[in-house]
Amino acid sequence: MKFTLKVWRQKNAKSKGRFETYKIDNISPDTSFLEMLDILNNNLVHEGKEPVAFDHDCREGICGMCSLYINGRAHGPDDEITTCQLHMRKFKDGDTITIEPWRSAAFPVVKDLVVNRRAFDQILQAGGFISISGIVPDANAIPIRKEDADESMDASACIGCGACVATCKNGSAMLFVAARVSALERLPQGKIEAAKRAKSMVQKMDELGFGACSNTQACEAECPKGISIAHIARLNRLFIQAKLQD
Amino acid sequence: MILSSLTKKIIISLSGLFLLVFLALHLVLNLTAICSREWYEAVCEFMDTNIAIKLMVPVLVLGFVIHLAFATAFEFKNWAARPRELKYAVATHTKGVSWSAKNMFVLGIVVILGIVLHLFNFWSKMQLQGFLGNEEENAYDLVVNLFSCKCFVLIYAIWIIAIFFHVQHGFWSAFQSIGLNNSKWLPRLQFLSKVYAWIILIGYLSIPICFTLGLQCS
Ligand code: HEM
Ligand code: SF4
Numbered sequence: 001m002k003f004t005l006k007v008w009r010q011k012n013a014k015s016k017g018r019f020e021t022y023k024i025d026n027i028s029p030d031t032s033f034l035e036m037l038d039i040l041n042n043n044l045v046h047e048g049k050e051p052v053a054f055d056h057d058c059r060e061g062i063c064g065m066c067s068l069y070i071n072g073r074a075h076g077p078d079d080e081i082t083t084c085q086l087h088m089r090k091f092k093d094g095d096t097i098t099i100e101p102w103r104s105a106a107f108p109v110v111k112d113l114v115v116n117r118r119a120f121d122q123i124l125q126a127g128g129f130i131s132i133s134g135i136v137p138d139a140n141a142i143p144i145r146k147e148d149a150d151e152s153m154d155a156s157a158c159i160g161c162g163a164c165v166a167t168c169k170n171g172s173a174m175l176f177v178a179a180r181v182s183a184l185e186r187l188p189q190g191k192i193e194a195a196k197r198a199k200s201m202v203q204k205m206d207e208l209g210f211g212a213c214s215n216t217q218a219c220e221a222e223c224p225k226g227i228s229i230a231h232i233a234r235l236n237r238l239f240i241q242a243k244l245q246d
Numbered sequence: 247m248i249l250s251s252l253t254k255k256i257i258i259s260l261s262g263l264f265l266l267v268f269l270a271l272h273l274v275l276n277l278t279a280i281c282s283r284e285w286y287e288a289v290c291e292f293m294d295t296n297i298a299i300k301l302m303v304p305v306l307v308l309g310f311v312i313h314l315a316f317a318t319a320f321e322f323k324n325w326a327a328r329p330r331e332l333k334y335a336v337a338t339h340t341k342g343v344s345w346s347a348k349n350m351f352v353l354g355i356v357v358i359l360g361i362v363l364h365l366f367n368f369w370s371k372m373q374l375q376g377f378l379g380n381e382e383e384n385a386y387d388l389v390v391n392l393f394s395c396k397c398f399v400l401i402y403a404i405w406i407i408a409i410f411f412h413v414q415h416g417f418w419s420a421f422q423s424i425g426l427n428n429s430k431w432l433p434r435l436q437f438l439s440k441v442y443a444w445i446i447l448i449g450y451l452s453i454p455i456c457f458t459l460g461l462q463c464s
């Protein structure tokens with residue numbers, strides 16, 4: 001297959017970026033999107049040019065590192081997958097593919113297609129953990145309703161990729177925060193600090209320059225793990241609880 | 247004191263819910279105009295003299311002011327999080343995202359402009375005159391005169407359609423914002439949201455349309 005790639009190139013966080021156009025040929029339909037970029041970089045290196053910087057790690061949809069806004073969609077033209085799980089057969093031969101970094105004030109571009117997602121770690125540091133101490137009973141000895149365990153499991157599927165922020169018109173991290181808050185709140189160990197956790201994580205999210213939620217549902221549509229906005233409702237509930245306890 | 251984004255959203259939601267109740271009541275009372283001149287005049291008389299209603303007027307104004315002020319602050323914060331220079335070169339429509347949801351602020355602006363016009367058309371000629379010690383104009387005559395002009399029918403229609411879109415998203419969104427939602431209730435609330443919005447649309451539109459076509463019974 002043959003493609004024309006319009007790739008966002010930006011030297012560093014401070015410089016102004018622009019699109020660079022590259023032609024690429026001889027791509028098998030079974031090539032993954034990231035492999036296609038590897039081939040492009042190989043060609044660029046051979047031509048003595050600077051390769052395109054992009055994030056990736058596990059390449060099996062579980063680490064959340066790969067990002068990319070491809071033809072106007074986070075993780076490209078397919079539902080509930082990451083970019084590393086996207087294959088070139090999803091495109092038509094001869095297509096022009098525009099590749100942009102995640103765009104949000106809270107995710108500044110580091111270089112080319114790589115953005116700094118440290119803000120997510122900072123949100124987690126603000127409350128995405130359990131801090132109760134003392135003698136902790138064996139986890140298997142605590143009875144948990146199947147429904148709660150399932151919900152917690154669904155929320156834990158969040159891989160922290162940032163597609164929700166990238167897609168949201170407000171650059172809001174509410175789906176990410178809600179997923180993390182929900183995953184812990186559904187379990188007995190996490191329930192105890194649930195309200196306080198919700199409040200401190202939302203506070204951190206605000207501080208770091210993310211927007212707020214307009215309930216557009218864009219985040220859940222583009223989340224590779226299908227995290228539901230029902231978790232945002234729970235986050236809102238816990239936040240109100242925390243406020244009432246203040 | 248800097249309020250968190252979520253606190254702002256909750257305030258927008260609570261004031262929004264209050265406005266939704268007002269909007270529905272206002273509709274029921276105004277529909278009497280289509281039914282009969284006497285009923286409508288009786289309603290206006292009641293609204294003018296009842297002490298509970300009189301006490302609710304400042305609360306209503308406050309509801310609007312709070313909704314508007316917090317909505318504006320909320321939007322500014324969101325624009326800062328995704329400024330113009332961080333727009334995507336290529337953007338597609340995201341599946342399941344309603345036009346209303348993306349345009350709540352613009353819709354709100356149209357709504358408030360409509361309210362200003364509406365107050366000028368009615369309140370300034372009735373309650374305000376009463377307050378100034380002048381003769382109040384007859385409410386029913388005001389309706390008849392206003393909608394004898396097609397341009398006002400059109401302007402009111404645009405205003406009502408903006409309200410329709412605003413509440414079509416606003417209704418379920420308000421419940422979501424205060425946490426009264428889950429996966430089971432999301433489709434139900436979205437359905438109720440549509441029902442409410444359509445009642446508002448058809449109900450309010452019927453007044454200018456009936457009067458401009460002379461279909462009212464009086
Ligand atoms: C009849 C009048 C109005 C009614 C019934 C109404 C109702 C609502 C409701 C129920 C919500 C949802 C709240 C939430 O999700 O938390 C909302 C949101 C909102 N309203 Fe209104 N509203 C009215 C007028 C206005 C006006 C005059 C403005 C002025 C700009 C406005 C701007 C907004 C904004 C910006 C939002 C938030 C949208 C978002 O989440 O991004 N509204 N409104
Ligand atoms: S909620 Fe979904 S889109 Fe957002 S960071 Fe988690 S996995 Fe990615």
Ligand code: FES
Binds near residue numbers: 057
């Ligand atoms: S590289 Fe790990 S999720 Fe794509």
